[in-house]
Amino acid sequence: MIARAPCMSAKACSSPASPLKPCPSGTRRRPSTQAQTANGFGHSGVQAPCFKHGRPRQGAPHQAAFGRARMSLSAATSAASQGDAPENALAKASSIITSLFPFWVILAAVSAFHRPELFTWFTPAHINNGLMFVMLGMGLTLTFKEILNVFTKQPQLLALGMVLQYTVLPAIGFAISRHWGLERGLAIGVALVSCMPGGTASNIVAFIAKGDMPLSVMMTSASTLMAVFMTPFLATILVGQLVPVDPTAMFLSVLQLVLAPVMVGCTINTVAPAFVKRVRPFMPLVATAVVVLIVGSLISCNVSVVGTFGPLVMPAVIVLHSAGFCSGYWFSKTIGTSDKIARTFSIEVGMQSSALAAVLARIHFPGEPMVVAACVISACTMSLMGSMLAGIWSVTTADFDA
Numbered sequence: 001m002i003a004r005a006p007c008m009s010a011k012a013c014s015s016p017a018s019p020l021k022p023c024p025s026g027t028r029r030r031p032s033t034q035a036q037t038a039n040g041f042g043h044s045g046v047q048a049p050c051f052k053h054g055r056p057r058q059g060a061p062h063q064a065a066f067g068r069a070r071m072s073l074s075a076a077t078s079a080a081s082q083g084d085a086p087e088n089a090l091a092k093a094s095s096i097i098t099s100l101f102p103f104w105v106i107l108a109a110v111s112a113f114h115r116p117e118l119f120t121w122f123t124p125a126h127i128n129n130g131l132m133f134v135m136l137g138m139g140l141t142l143t144f145k146e147i148l149n150v151f152t153k154q155p156q157l158l159a160l161g162m163v164l165q166y167t168v169l170p171a172i173g174f175a176i177s178r179h180w181g182l183e184r185g186l187a188i189g190v191a192l193v194s195c196m197p198g199g200t201a202s203n204i205v206a207f208i209a210k211g212d213m214p215l216s217v218m219m220t221s222a223s224t225l226m227a228v229f230m231t232p233f234l235a236t237i238l239v240g241q242l243v244p245v246d247p248t249a250m251f252l253s254v255l256q257l258v259l260a261p262v263m264v265g266c267t268i269n270t271v272a273p274a275f276v277k278r279v280r281p282f283m284p285l286v287a288t289a290v291v292v293l294i295v296g297s298l299i300s301c302n303v304s305v306v307g308t309f310g311p312l313v314m315p316a317v318i319v320l321h322s323a324g325f326c327s328g329y330w331f332s333k334t335i336g337t338s339d340k341i342a343r344t345f346s347i348e349v350g351m352q353s354s355a356l357a358a359v360l361a362r363i364h365f366p367g368e369p370m371v372v373a374a375c376v377i378s379a380c381t382m383s384l385m386g387s388m389l390a391g392i393w394s395v396t397t398a399d400f401d402a
Helices: 010-014 033-038 063-099 101-114 124-139 144-152 155-165 168-179 184-194 200-208 213-238 247-271 273-300 303-334 339-350 354-364 369-396
Strands: none
Touching: 063 101, 063 273, 063 369, 101 273, 101 303, 101 369, 124 200, 124 213, 124 247, 124 273, 144 155, 144 213, 144 247, 155 168, 155 213, 155 303, 155 339, 168 184, 168 213, 168 303, 168 339, 184 213, 184 303, 184 354, 184 369, 200 213, 200 247, 200 273, 200 339, 200 369, 213 247, 213 339, 247 273, 273 303, 273 369, 303 339, 303 369, 339 369, 354 369
């Protein structure tokens, strides 16, 4: 049973040794903190003051008022935390799943080879829509000022990226196609891949690897526009045959898959930053799912080609893309760039648009399936290697600004 709390009159308060007297008539009694403690509230050791007409008696301390305010603030904070708890749990789960990116890509590749029906539903139309959605998500992380800074404050980085993309990998591809001892069709496929511009998959990987996204997007867009001239030129030298490219179709592809979604994302980031802040933690998970489905789709549609010619060309393709990843990172670190920019250069130089190479191979080398095989193997191997790098950098890099 809880004892009635005594009241401290003004006289009692002034003298600690004086006995406590009952509250005068008309005075409400506030439960003592000892009584509160008995019920699971408050702290012991401090007696509660008397209240008359709902207010502390003159001269009494105001700890009670401060205590009520503190309890209200604590309750509000607790309620807000409980409201955000499910969202925080989902964000944490998303981060864990994304950190296992290499595992999901390898699982998709193996599953697509042995059970192609699992991925055949993911058609080229789905691939385009998925890439557009991912690019929209990347745009949510950017601002128009950041994109403008790539051209105004970092033009030398953009120019260096273009030089690396159209010199390093083509030179390595030329050497492999001439001196690796590959069959003619496989050699053409490797050389053709090395002439391609950067693909949108590189933007996804750079996004997951926490690279410099404005620079990555602009490098992909600029290299794709330059491909109208550079791809036929390099293919003529490396393959020995002119590979025509439809400039209008390529320009529309850039607008549809890269520039337009990014601009829409930037606009949403400008007008609804609160919404962007809530969805941003989940965008790497979406990017992971899209890459996994792309790898599975490419393999599931070319199981026989991959099974027949894959073991022959895979070592050459691994060397090609490994050299691109390493040289892109090494060159950028040599000139003193940040690790964030070096990661971006590494991914952009090491990952080319193998899907575009496969389309060109089907059009211009219809009687040589080995050319298509080299491009498909390149796309799968490149995605696997890029995903492994992205997984490592995603775990070892603290945040997007690192």
